[in-house]
Amino acid sequence: MSPSPDSLTATEAAAELGISVTTLYAYVSRGLLSSSPDAQGKHRRYDAREVRRLARRKEDGKRAGKVAQKVLDWGVPVLESSITLVADGRLLYRGRDAMELARTESLEDIAALLWECSAARIADAPPVPLGAAQWAAWLKLWGDSTPLDRALVLLPAAAAQMPRVWALGRDAQLDNACAVMRLLAAAMISAAPSNAPLHRQLASAWQVRNRQQAALLRAALVACADHELNASTFTVRCITSTGTHLFGAVAGGLAALAGPRHGGETMRIAALFEEASRAADLDRYLATRLSRDEHGAQGPVLSGFGHPLYPQGDPRARLLLELLRECAPARSPLGEVQALARAVRDTTGAEPTVDFALAAIERVLGLPVGAAFTLFAVGRVVGWIAHAMEQARDGGLIRPRARYVGES
Incomplete structure (x- = not known):
């Protein structure tokens, strides 16, 4: 059987793109291209249309220069940053291994x-x-809302009562940053703002008294603190570039984080846990789910599994699931969570993501509904603020160009 004219060999694809075969493989590992085995299963083939589309975009980037810098999904740089690096299966905060930091440091240390x-x-x-008194009145008014809704209402309300000091100097920026970080946490856990370490505030609100479990919450916050230019962080930078104050930028980031393809995926994973726990046959249940769920370039996509930036597995999930195993209550759904992860790995080869790990923490420790998203948001606000500071120093307006593909 001859190869499809719509597919290319590695050498042909590399030539189309003007890169080496080694770089082509790096593009695949970063999710920029997909590949599939040939009929004999000995070599990989590359979709010709996908390769040529990427080549056109590379040419667009070269022509546009610094005005529109090679904007592509999953991996081609769009802004310069010295905050976070995702490379070779590792996550680094200003050059330091984030997973090592998560084992010992607090979120305030990472801030x-x-x-x-x-x-x-x-x-x-x-x-x-x-x-x-004003804060307490607001909490009473919005006490029955979800943590997300409460934060989206109370952050702008608080901003209206506070001085707009974002652009007035370094000390003012840091005071404002601390206020935003603490107000976001207070809104999400329905508590008074406090200067106490944030993992302790969450542990107190959720009645987590076990020291190891509180340390797990601390590690989760640190693991979530930043992840380069994800959708919510890019949103924060875009808003900051317009000159809007920090409260507005963080509220925008929070709204973006809530989407089911970002931090809001933790809600879908919680539902997955619940469905899987009721299934009489886990393998059959997964087969049914995978047959009807979304398919990506690399195959079936299941909420909480397979991160394009970590082909060998998300290091944040590995760390948090390891720590969860060490402190899970004697009677907990930990076994069910582990069985689900094994079954998905055996079926698809996909490894758990940080979203899976956060939802697992919520379920195994018996935390309130939405605690996984709260951990994500309270941790991530630290990174949002760092990016807002970096963007404010840059001073430019983020305004990419569109490549028109409609009727002429």
Whole structure:
């Protein structure tokens, strides 16, 4: 059987793109291209249309220069940043391994690292300049809302009561950053703003008294602190580039994070856990789910599995699931969670993502509904603020160009 004219060999695809075969393989590992085995299963073939589309976009980028810098999904740079690097299966915060940091450091320590200030500067930041009675009244009014809805309402409300000090100097920026970080957490857990370490605030709100489990919450916050230019972080940078104050930028990031293809995926994974726990035959259940769920370039896509930037598995999920195993209650759904991860791995080869790990923490520790998303959001606000600071220093307006493909 001859190869399809619509597919290319590795050598042909590399020639079309003007790159080496080694670079072509790197493009595949980063999710920029897909490949499939040939009829004999000995070599990989590349979709000709996909290769030529990528080649056109590369040419567009060269022609546009710095005005429109090679904007592609999953991996081609769109902005320069010195905050976070995702490469070779690792996540680095300003050059330091984020998973090593997650084992020992607090979210406030990571804020100090990403915001380039001292930990003492964050610990000693003045209390949130907002009346306690006003905040308590708002919490009472919105107490029955979800953590997300409550935060989306209370952050703008708080901003209206506070001075707009984002552009007035480094000290003012740091005070504002600390206020936003603490107000977001307070809104999501329905508590008064506090300068106490955020993992302890969450542990107290969720009645987590076990020291190892509280340390797991701390590690989860650190693991979620930043992940380069994901959708919510890019949203924050775009909003910041217009000159909007930090509260507005963070509210925009929070709205983007809530989408079911971003941090809101934790809700879908919670539903997956529930369905799988009721299935009489887990393998049959998964086969049914995979047959009707979305398919990506590499095959079936199941919520919580397979991250394009980590072909060998998400290191954040590995760490958090390891720590969860060490502190899970004696009677908990940990076995069900592990069985589901094994079954998906055996069926698809896909490894759990950080979203899966956060939803597993919520389920195994018996945390309130939505706790996984809260962990994600409270951790990620630190990265959003770091990117807002970096974007404010840059001073440019983010305004990419569109490539028109409609009727002439």
